[in-house]
Amino acid sequence: AVVSTQYGMREGKAKRINIKLIQQILSEKHHCDLVELDPDNLVEVEVVFHKLTDLVFDAQQGKLESIQHVKHIEEYFDRMSGRIKIFDPLPNIQVIVDRKTMMEAIQKCSNMCDLDKKF
Numbered sequence: 001a002v003v004s005t006q007y008g009m010r011e012g013k014a015k016r017i018n019i020k021l022i023q024q025i026l027s028e029k030h031h032c033d034l035v036e037l038d039p040d041n042l043v044e045v046e047v048v049f050h051k052l053t054d055l056v057f058d059a060q061q062g063k064l065e066s067i068q069h070v071k072h073i074e075e076y077f078d079r080m081s082g083r084i085k086i087f088d089p090l091p092n093i094q095v096i097v098d099r100k101t102m103m104e105a106i107q108k109c110s111n112m113c114d115l116d117k118k119f
Helices: 009-014 019-030 051-058 064-079 088-098 098-119
Strands: 004-009 032-038 045-049 084-087
Touching: 004 009, 004 019, 019 032, 051 064, 051 088, 064 088
Parallel strands: 004 032, 004 045, 045 084
Antiparallel strands: none
């Protein structure tokens, strides 16, 4: 059986990792159909992996096209919940991209380290 897999990443990153070669190897050796994730035309698959940090960041900065793409992807992931495997769920990325949340986490860790030093 062929495993249907989608990937999502910027074109430059896809070229750097040689996504075409990865697609070929997965198809020939592992019976895996790897297709690009299209936020405007999401199709049912079994696995999704992505590097959409830039897209999430752009959405958080208010870029309308990115906001719409992230919304479509989130709705798709919600609809497919339990039926697909998602590597790196978007909420995990949103926390990392949110500088305020990241700084609060760093401060919390720093405070914990300070407490450890006192004992």
